Amino acid sequence: MPARTLGLAAISVAALALLVWVLVHWRLPGNDAGYTPVQPIAFSHRLHSTDLQINCLYCHAGANTARYAGMPAANVCMNCHRFVAAPTQAVKDEQWRAAREGRDVRRIVSDAMRTLYRAQGLDDALRPDPKITPQPIAWVRVTQFPDFAYFDHRAHSRVGIECQRCHGEVQTFERTRQDQSLSMGSCVACHRESNRQGVNGMAVQASLDCVSCHR
Numbered sequence: 001m002p003a004r005t006l007g008l009a010a011i012s013v014a015a016l017a018l019l020v021w022v023l024v025h026w027r028l029p030g031n032d033a034g035y036t037p038v039q040p041i042a043f044s045h046r047l048h049s050t051d052l053q054i055n056c057l058y059c060h061a062g063a064n065t066a067r068y069a070g071m072p073a074a075n076v077c078m079n080c081h082r083f084v085a086a087p088t089q090a091v092k093d094e095q096w097r098a099a100r101e102g103r104d105v106r107r108i109v110s111d112a113m114r115t116l117y118r119a120q121g122l123d124d125a126l127r128p129d130p131k132i133t134p135q136p137i138a139w140v141r142v143t144q145f146p147d148f149a150y151f152d153h154r155a156h157s158r159v160g161i162e163c164q165r166c167h168g169e170v171q172t173f174e175r176t177r178q179d180q181s182l183s184m185g186s187c188v189a190c191h192r193e194s195n196r197q198g199v200n201g202m203a204v205q206a207s208l209d210c211v212s213c214h215r
């Protein structure tokens, strides 16, 4: 065999090996079950949804009415965190120390609340600080499809499919993670099943056309 052919053969074997490696290791975002990014503020759904019983829609208002569920703006947090500047236990500890030392109770501001206040250009006493530029909190997306896949919350909330069906038992999560694979297979399987059995006693038409989810 001439050397040139051998060289070409070696290159195609290498190219094939690379392709196989990419196919095995490539993970589409929707398949990233278990993904738990670090967030700019350690927000706990368990605390807010289970202990404090705040409804999902209070913070993700779009989930019933829009394509995107939406992220809460900082002023939604401020409805409470204007007053709650630190964990209850830290406040109690300070009250106890102040009583023991016979002094006034100091206002305790946790690191997390400091981040929340700074994001709105406020100092610890909630006064606007001209030196700080307000910036939205850069929450890291946990579940995000590539542009070629189209999802709409509305179509699902309309027939009463619960958040937990796709996002897992979020109200128990200390840190938000992608609970399950949201791959094409999982979408199509439920669309088939729903068309056969209905959803919550309603007959539905869940599309299996490529263009419904790739537009």
Ligand code: HEC
Pocket (backbone or CB within 6 Å): 028, 029, 030, 031, 144, 145, 146, 149, 150, 182, 183, 184, 187, 188, 191, 207, 208, 209, 210, 211, 212, 213, 214
């Ligand atoms: C019910 C929604 C839905 C339908 C219907 C659907 N897809 Fe998909 N498709 C998806 C989602 C979601 C993804 C992956 C997103 C991710 O994993 O990040 C995907 C991924 C893909 C990919 C990327 C590779 C892969 O397999 O994950 C291709 C190619 C694709 N779809 C083609 C098609 C074609 C062709 C059809 C029609 C026969 C179709 N899709 C119908 C939702 C759908």
Ligand code: HEC
Pocket (backbone or CB within 6 Å): 056, 057, 060, 063, 064, 067, 068, 069, 070, 071, 143, 144, 145, 146, 149, 150, 151, 153, 156, 157, 161, 162, 163, 164, 165, 166, 167, 182
């Ligand atoms: C049928 C599955 C399904 C259900 C039910 C569902 N979601 Fe989602 N959710 C998704 C998918 C898929 C994405 C990613 C979509 C994208 O990137 O375009 C997502 C994204 C999100 C996001 C981040 C992006 C955004 O839309 O703002 C939030 C927040 C969210 N969902 C909250 C909720 C809440 C709250 C509920 C219940 C009221 C809910 N979801 C019900 C599948 C679902």
Ligand code: HEC
Pocket (backbone or CB within 6 Å): 041, 042, 043, 044, 047, 048, 052, 054, 059, 072, 074, 076, 077, 078, 079, 080, 081, 084, 085, 086, 087, 088, 089, 110, 111, 112, 113, 116
């Ligand atoms: C309905 C009231 C309410 C809303 C709205 C609310 N929180 Fe809270 N949050 C609380 C209470 C009360 C605590 C204190 C719980 C304890 O320590 O016992 C708390 C605790 C926290 C903590 C842990 C305590 C600390 O200082 O580190 C963080 C972080 C937090 N919240 C972030 C947020 C963020 C971010 C938002 C907006 C997306 C938000 N909260 C919205 C009531 C609320």
Ligand code: HEC
Pocket (backbone or CB within 6 Å): 039, 043, 044, 045, 048, 049, 054, 055, 056, 057, 058, 059, 060, 071, 072, 139, 140, 141, 142, 143, 144, 163, 164, 167, 170, 171, 175, 176
């Ligand atoms: C007090 C406000 C608040 C409440 C109530 C709340 N969330 Fe969230 N949620 C957030 C914040 C802030 C984030 C972004 C930080 C994070 O991922 O932990 C988030 C992130 C999410 C995400 C990840 C979105 C993505 O793809 O990045 C999902 C899914 C979600 N929430 C679902 C729910 C569900 C379901 C409920 C009800 C059981 C709920 N949330 C209740 C504030 C809230």
Ligand code: HEC
Pocket (backbone or CB within 6 Å): 149, 150, 151, 152, 155, 156, 158, 159, 161, 165, 166, 182, 183, 186, 187, 188, 190, 191, 194, 199, 203, 204, 205, 206, 207, 212, 213
């Ligand atoms: C729990 C079952 C279930 C899951 C999981 C599910 N869907 Fe659906 N979806 C439905 C049903 C049921 C409808 C139709 C509702 C109706 O008839 O009004 C629907 C409707 C839709 C529509 C509106 C399409 C149209 O008919 O115009 C889109 C887009 C869609 N789904 C995308 C997705 C994608 C992408 C995923 C995967 C992340 C997904 N769905 C996962 C049950 C599901």
